[in-house]
Amino acid sequence: MDWLDAHLIPALDGVAYGMLLFVVAAGLTLAFGSGGVLNLAHGTVYAMGAYIAADIGDGSWGMLVLALAVGAAAGATSGGVLAVAVAPVARRGHLDQALLTFGIALVGGDMLVSYFGADQRQVAVPKALEDSVTIAGHQYPTYRLAFIGVAALLAGLGYWLLVRSTAGAAVRATTDDPEMVAALGLSPRVVHTATLVVAGALAGGAGVLGAPIITPSPETADTVMLWSLIIVVVGRLGSVLGALFAAIAVGEVQTLGVVLAPDLAPYLLFGAMGIALLVRSGSGILPEFAARARVLATRARALKGGGA
Amino acid sequence: MNTRLSAVIAMSSRYGTVARRAALAVVVVWLLVLPQLVDTYTLVLATQALVFGLLAVGVGVLTGHAGLATMGQVAPYAVGAYTTAWLTRHDITAGLLQLPAAALAGALFAAVTGIVVIRARGVVALMLTLAVGELTATAAVQWKEFTGGSDGVSTPPARIFPGGAELFDDQDIYLYVLVVALVVAGITALVLRSPAGLLLAGVRDNEDRMRAAGHPVDRYLLLTYTGAGAISGISGALLMTYARYVSPQDVGFDISALALLAVVIGGVRSTAGAFAGAGLIVFTRDKLGNWWPGHAPLFLGILFLIAVYLLPNGAAGVAQQLRSLADRMGLRVPGLVPRTPAAAGAGDGTVPASGAPVPEEADAR
Amino acid sequence: MSLIRRTRRRAAASIVLAAALVATAACSKDSGSNNDTVKLGLLVPLSGVYKSIGEDMKRGFELYVEQHNNKFGGHKIEVVVADEGEAPGVSLSAATKLVKQDKVAAVVGVSSGAAVAAITPMLADNRVPLIGSGGRPNLQNIDRVWNTSWMSDETGAAIAKYVKDTVNGPVGIIGPDYQGGQDQIRGFTDTFVKAGGQVANSGGKPTFTPWPGTTNFLPYLSQIAQSGAKAVYTFYAGSAAVDFVKQYKQSDAKDIPLYAAGFLTEGATLAAEGDAARDIYSVLNYAPGLDNPANRNFVSAYNAKHKTQPNLYAMCSFDAGSVLDRAITAIDGKVTSEAINNAIRGLGQIDSPRGAWQFGANHSPVQKWYLRQVRPDGQVLSNVVVQELATLGS
Known part of the structure; x- marks a missing residue:
């Protein structure tokens, strides 16, 4: 019981933190997974949203909603810019996209810091969300708890939109077979642009919502970019549920993981990612190792048997 | 990503080999006399660009030739650097001993990590190599006895031969680094042009057919990965020769990303292009960036944007633009005469630059 | 294949050549320095x-x-x-x-x-x-x-005796896992233990959080709260300091007095932490209110x-x-x-x-170290000097 009590908060926090990561990565999940654009400026768009939250938010609900609207609008605009910018290199593969979007990220990051300043920023949240609540005798930040709800809503909506709705079908079809979409009278280009605009709005909105947890600072963009890449790739490109599971796994690794295996803490994130990718790639190396181990074991048994 | 990369090559111009060799010779001579032409700091930057360029060569071998885009070449680079630091602190200061040791260490490291990495393709390979790089940097923070931890490790100057003079003067260091870089890059280029290089190109462009034909594809890739590790290990050794300092933050993923982008800027399959891309990045960050301290990232970002729009096929694409310009002006310069399309297109498996769609890769097998 | 490769090499070489000429032209002067x-x-x-x-x-x-x-x-x-x-x-x-x-x-x-x-x-x-x-x-x-x-180890050493004398019980210690952070924490821990202080962390050793990259301190804070610590000593700077302070006030540890190396609440970090930083005690060789x-x-x-x-x-x-x-x-x-x-x-x-x-x-300086507390100073929160702690340095 003590053990359970000691690990309850980290386990719960793993879920909440995973939900945060899911929301943080949502824009990239859509842009990369469904739009086919490896957007390395995703973290920068998130940071923009976070700075907007710090600038506009004053602790009232109204201003939080306003910040969310402004952040999402700014993110959507950046998504439109991205759509225009990648159009000429659309057929040149991910590496050229990486070069382009990384260039945008560097320029955008410089502009963000020049405009908003280099100082870490305070982010005011509504009073009701500011403190902590008591769960089974433990303190837990109210804002994070609320975040679980928001993220669940977003995941549900995303799943429904992408997998069940007509719009989602068009997006998926555009990725798979643009000619067919064009034959149906839809412009693949419009669908693609719309996908990137929505992805940008998600990234900007996530920045506004995540700002109270991940303080806006010059390093925010890099941190968020790395996390998002991990989640999107581990969760399989474009899969909403995959990204959700990957995000919660990463969240647990960084909370429950560091408590259970403190000595391995510095290695946990990338170690776990590596293992996840190996397991996931199916025909990968782990089954082969297992098979070889079985062969060795059989041989060893045979040798033993022969000796007896 | 591998098949995508082959499209980056696209259509190239058909210059004669005479012109190519003459240009290379001019560049080499220029590099050799550079100490007489520029100030000390620029020479130090040139040294830095050569070392970074050699790291990019390793990245290019994997990305352009083997079709494995990598974000993890800093790992064998770090292993080479720390091995060299360890040797120097144990009084093995001769470069001629350090270089093979660093190459061996980088190769061994790559051989072990490669078993895992070569199974993946595309974005998954990219993320796996990123993990290898980050885990190596983390190990460098933790393993203080060997690495000096997060504060890094400084070493005394190296020598070329055992018992020789210390490599202290910036000119001497530059020339030493230049010769090593040229030799390593030359050997790399020769190997890539040999039948072994052709096999590798076959794996990259049509892996299934190679497998069906009975080629041990995994073995080829592991060997290539190991070779790239050796190149990066040597690059790490040279880092210690000129900077005499390395820390975990100097072998982080941002260096990996820049090395990969250097290769993309230069043209993914060009050894000289890797150096050109690396040189552009170092020059932009450390020379142009000094005009407005604190805004080097802005200059780098602008460089990347310019490169992506104006050099659509990497540095190599410029040659094609020159050719079409020459054609339009009705020039028929000997050695600049384009080959006939039939001869040019036959058997090289490339697609025209006009941008015919290239099949999207699977992200993992 | 070889044809393509050749042309690419040739092309790249021409780029190098062009860049080389530009570079040579741009960098061929040594700047001297005026005597006066x-x-x-x-x-x-x-x-x-x-x-x-x-x-x-x-x-x-x-x-x-x-x-x-x-x-x-x-x-x-x-x-x-x-x-x-x-x-x-x-x-x-x-x-x-x-x-x-x-x-x-x-x-x-x-x-x-x-x-x-x-x-x-x-x-x-x-x-x-x-x-x-x-x-x-x-x-x-x-x-x-x-x-x-x-010197990195002086900050903690200056406050260790005070913490030992003031706090009635074991103290939880936590910091970032890089050399500067380890030196800061070691400075406190060594002097604190020498003065008879008791470390609350399991195993009697300070907790180090992975660096860089740790942004979530809740699991560590919940562990410290369970250790029965009567106070916490920490060193963080920059964004990590902001995250740490904000999360501290929302965690199980929120009622445990927090002592810190002054960097935790210095400069822009204090403004970003806002009310969450209120009442934190810290040690530093400076405070803007020094008279x-x-x-x-x-x-x-x-x-x-x-x-x-x-x-x-x-x-x-x-x-x-x-x-x-x-x-x-x-x-x-x-x-x-x-x-x-x-x-x-x-x-x-x-x-x-x-x-x-x-x-x-x-x-490095032989200098006085001060105990400060984050308190309102007019409209804003500031590090207010409480008392002198020690003169350190040699």
């Missing part, structure tokens, strides 16, 4: 994670130079600014530029201890002194290294120019200007790097906003 003017290189982070601290350092140093009309001891001062960046290798490249291209007589600033470790061998080779106003690692050769700031003439002048001049209170980083760089001013004034003859270094060696007490101090044998 003394060039000083200011190396502070102006991009990346530590940019905020770098700007504070730059403001502090430039304020001193401006207040003295760009003249130290009758010599005109030219300040060349360079970006320390994030990685030590970048700092080394920038320092090399200051020394080899700008030919500065001395380098000032440098926030990160790792950057100091990276550049000092190069500076020693070129006999250029470093007047550091930031972190200071353990170095083998300190002949030309002078710090106006602090002495030098500090009153410093604070009012800084406030007039930047509309904000100065902090530790600005003060230490201000003092670096003071050290160089005194040294250059004391030089009889040509102002060279060597002469500056020798003159610094001969400096006595230095009047400073933090109170008078002087260089000790390890070329």
